[in-house]
Amino acid sequence: xxxxVQTAAPDEAPKAVxxxxxxxxxxxxxxxxxxxxxxxxxxxxxxxxxxxxxxxFSYSLTAPDDKEFVGFQNYWTxxxxxxxxxxxxxxxxxxxxxxxxxxxxxxxxxxxMHKLIFARGTIRTSILIPYGVITVVSGFAWQFAFSNTxxxxxxxxxxxxxxxxxxxxxxxxxxxIMASEIWKTTPFMSLLLLAxxxxxxxxxxxxxxxxxxxxIQRLYKVILPNMRxxxxxxxxxxxxxxxxxxxxxxxxxxxxNNTESISFLTYRQVIEQFQLGIGSALSVLLFLSVxxxxxxxxxxxxxxxxxxxxxx
Amino acid sequence: xxxxxxxxxxxxxxxxxxxxxxxxxxxxxxKLAKTCSTSKYDIKIQLLPASATDQRTQLARRLAxxxxxxxxxxxxxxxxxxxxxxxxxxxxxxxxADQVLDDDVLKGAAETVQWDDKxxxxxxxxxxxxxxxRRSLAEKAGLDMTKxxxxxxxxxxxxxxxxxxxxxxNKYEAYVVWINALIQGAGGNILDPSTVExxxxxxxxxxxxxxxxxxxxxxxxxxxxxxxxxxxxxxxGTSLGSMFPSKGxxxxxxxxxxVYKNYEGLIDKPSGPKGKTGxxxxxxxxxxxxxxxxxxxxxxxxxxxxxxAYSKHLDYAKAAAVxxxxxxxxxALAVNEGLMxxxxxxxxxxxxxxxxxxxxxxxxxxSVDTGGPRPKSxxxxxxxxxxxxxxxxxxxxxxxxxxxxxxxxxxxxxxxxLL
Numbered sequence: 001x002x003x004x005v006q007t008a009a010p011d012e013a014p015k016a017v018x019x020x021x022x023x024x025x026x027x028x029x030x031x032x033x034x035x036x037x038x039x040x041x042x043x044x045x046x047x048x049x050x051x052x053x054x055x056x057f058s059y060s061l062t063a064p065d066d067k068e069f070v071g072f073q074n075y076w077t078x079x080x081x082x083x084x085x086x087x088x089x090x091x092x093x094x095x096x097x098x099x100x101x102x103x104x105x106x107x108x109x110x111x112x113m114h115k116l117i118f119a120r121g122t123i124r125t126s127i128l129i130p131y132g133v134i135t136v137v138s139g140f141a142w143q144f145a146f147s148n149t150x151x152x153x154x155x156x157x158x159x160x161x162x163x164x165x166x167x168x169x170x171x172x173x174x175x176x177i178m179a180s181e182i183w184k185t186t187p188f189m190s191l192l193l194l195a196x197x198x199x200x201x202x203x204x205x206x207x208x209x210x211x212x213x214x215x216i217q218r219l220y221k222v223i224l225p226n227m228r229x230x231x232x233x234x235x236x237x238x239x240x241x242x243x244x245x246x247x248x249x250x251x252x253x254x255x256x257n258n259t260e261s262i263s264f265l266t267y268r269q270v271i272e273q274f275q276l277g278i279g280s281a282l283s284v285l286l287f288l289s290v291x292x293x294x295x296x297x298x299x300x301x302x303x304x305x306x307x308x309x310x311x312x
Numbered sequence: 313x314x315x316x317x318x319x320x321x322x323x324x325x326x327x328x329x330x331x332x333x334x335x336x337x338x339x340x341x342x343k344l345a346k347t348c349s350t351s352k353y354d355i356k357i358q359l360l361p362a363s364a365t366d367q368r369t370q371l372a373r374r375l376a377x378x379x380x381x382x383x384x385x386x387x388x389x390x391x392x393x394x395x396x397x398x399x400x401x402x403x404x405x406x407x408x409a410d411q412v413l414d415d416d417v418l419k420g421a422a423e424t425v426q427w428d429d430k431x432x433x434x435x436x437x438x439x440x441x442x443x444x445x446r447r448s449l450a451e452k453a454g455l456d457m458t459k460x461x462x463x464x465x466x467x468x469x470x471x472x473x474x475x476x477x478x479x480x481x482n483k484y485e486a487y488v489v490w491i492n493a494l495i496q497g498a499g500g501n502i503l504d505p506s507t508v509e510x511x512x513x514x515x516x517x518x519x520x521x522x523x524x525x526x527x528x529x530x531x532x533x534x535x536x537x538x539x540x541x542x543x544x545x546x547x548x549g550t551s552l553g554s555m556f557p558s559k560g561x562x563x564x565x566x567x568x569x570x571v572y573k574n575y576e577g578l579i580d581k582p583s584g585p586k587g588k589t590g591x592x593x594x595x596x597x598x599x600x601x602x603x604x605x606x607x608x609x610x611x612x613x614x615x616x617x618x619x620x621a622y623s624k625h626l627d628y629a630k631a632a633a634v635x636x637x638x639x640x641x642x643x644a645l646a647v648n649e650g651l652m653x654x655x656x657x658x659x660x661x662x663x664x665x666x667x668x669x670x671x672x673x674x675x676x677x678x679s680v681d682t683g684g685p686r687p688k689s690x691x692x693x694x695x696x697x698x699x700x701x702x703x704x705x706x707x708x709x710x711x712x713x714x715x716x717x718x719x720x721x722x723x724x725x726x727x728x729x730l731l
Contacts, residue, residue: 058727061376062398063511063690074727081730265730271369273694274376278727 048287055281061274074281083265084282088289091261094174095242098181102238103231105182106189113190114197131187139251142180143167146252170257177259180248185241189234196230197223232301239297240290262286327353327625329632331384334360334367334615337437337649341386341636344644348635353628355384355636364388364485368693375400375620382620383629384636387433389424389685390485390692392616396427397511397690402619402626403430404633411634420612420683421654427688428509432618434637435654437645439568439613440679441493446555446562447595449475460608462601463494463529466564470538477538478551478565481530483704486548488686488696489611490566491703494526496609496684497602502699502721503687511690516722518699523714525602530709544705553583556590566599568613569676572668573650596672598679609684614654652676697731698724 018026055074059067078084113124130138145151146166154162166172200223208218224231246263253259255268266286270279333341338359345355360367368391374382375395387395395401404412412434413422421435443466450457453469470477480486492502500522501508504515517523533539540563542550552574554563565571575594578584585591599610617637619629635641639661642653647667653659659677668676687695702717703709723729 058512060511060691061372062394064398066511070727077728078730083730268731271373272365273697273731274372275694275727278730 051280051283054276055284057277059277061276074278078281078285087260087262087265091243094178094245095239098178098242099235099238101182102186102189105186107193109190110193110197113194128187130184135184135247136251138184139180139248143252146176167253170259173253173257173259177248177252185238189238192234193230196227200226228301236294236297240294243290243293327628329353329355329383329625329629330358330381331355332358332360332371333386335362337645337651340644340648344636344641348632355632378622380622380624383623383625384633385618386615387618389614389616392424392433393427393688394690394692395618396432400621401432402621403432404630408630408634416655416657418654418656418677418680420680421614423685425616433616434633436615436617436637437642437651438654438680440676440683441566441568441599441611442675442679443564443566443597443600444571445564445595447593449473449561450595457595457597460598460601462604466600467533467536467538470564471536473561475561476540476554476563477533478540478554478563480547481543481706482545482547483700485696488699491526491699492686493609493611494529494602495522498522498525499606508687508689512725514689516718519714519718524711527709527713529602530706534707544707556583556585569652570650572672596675610679612683612685691725694724694731
């Protein structure tokens, strides 16, 4: 956006007068997208507004007659409750740890996939398999793997007793949950990074090589800066995804030992306790935190999204 | 889809009634579905998940969406107020109401199906807890089991004789069952019974002398040698093995009615009684008193049959509900599945007298008749979770616990805290 303003600045750019044809085309375009816009509003805007509306009420599905307008009280209840902050802490922790590890492993995988000279298709496909597995299934698979009765993790790890129960304590439960999460989504990360790697021009790399840049220098001075947009998109997608973590926790611990995430807390309020009011307030808060997060990541990487899409 | 097709026919087509059951006693329930089907409708069994929470959520999701194919459902008594308050259950009226709830139905079971002066479900079978013990152990401890015993006496008798006391104290519903029974046994209540039906405006009365008495019993057991190793994660199954251990005097255990058939089936098997004489050492008595001299209030459970308010065939469904809960049906469930009846006449029937000792039948029916219900509130599941969150772990229960849980429960009901 800012670049656009700059180019327009020097001398009051003449506001192009649209030809009849352009106007007709624009009007046709609007008509063509209208159904899609209406559909989008119905399926996304309606539930969002409905959640916003419900969040202002004290409303239980099992006591419909007691529905009562309470304004922002539900938000205050959530924000002043230690449980909310404990679960937010968990969620942020899972997000930071998993996204960091996934970024590192994912980048390594992307390099491997990029440089492959033999069996390209086979190796690329096999790296991508975990991402094709349904999260609930991978959650169960990892739960069995970590189980102290029929799992194999305990017998593989040297410093851990065979009867160690991973799901009895907070720390070990979180490790198991995050291991499953990382295993499952690293391929997604590497796929996005691979696309970024492909954009780095070989000419630049060769020029750097001729100038005597070492491998490390080429990585930090040429490859990574040119991949910034791709890295941001990968981190953005995965961070937002990780912030909504639900399936693995649901399957592996069901929130036992304080391993609950914000999504899980919301789920319990709405689905288990039928508290539509406070549940909606929590989901609105979840939505807002995701927005803030997205904004922060975009700012952090200082990437112009339209530039990333090469629109200019 | 075939269900809809069958129902949609209007004239001529035979109706199908879907009966959502929980997994207990499936064989007999399938037979009941067949015998209660008529020329006008067929009853089709649909199985719900094993956990009570999942059963409740699945039914609630259907009913909240006004599902017209949910005709009959097996409900845990604690869900009845919640469902009835949401108007998800079609009440029985007139003659049918009298049929479902005549004088023959035991009081404890009858209470669970009434909401807002209406009969909103039909009691099918009733569960209750009694005190199970080894006769030899009680004799050695010098406990006179013909008279009511108190928790104090039971815990002392066990710890003085190298035995244990089995309870349910994991963080789940049955722990609330125990806490509720202890509080009611001391003459108190979690919520004031006269305001409990007011939902969010109910008066929280757990912070009382009765609450402290209950906390005292839990603390005493937690601190004593009689607590079992898995005390804090114990459930209905975990303490069964301590009754007939290979070494040691056995245990006292509060548990549901299934225990009798369970040990009968384990005679001469691992962790079962040695021979018939071993089995005869299994004793039973009324649920222990919290306070000496005050009659105990044994827990009540079981299953009530509700009719979905949005059913396309309300009349058929109500008739079917009456059929699957009649005396004949209850006899079959008790004899084949060990699920005890909610009607006195069935306890007196020849079939049951053949299957169970006479004094045990008398104990069960008295226990159901004089038992204490859990809070009858549309917010029960929240109440239960709130209690669990402040009373677990049982090792941390002490004099301040009732006050702490009262504050939290009040905040939860007012929507001022998260669960």
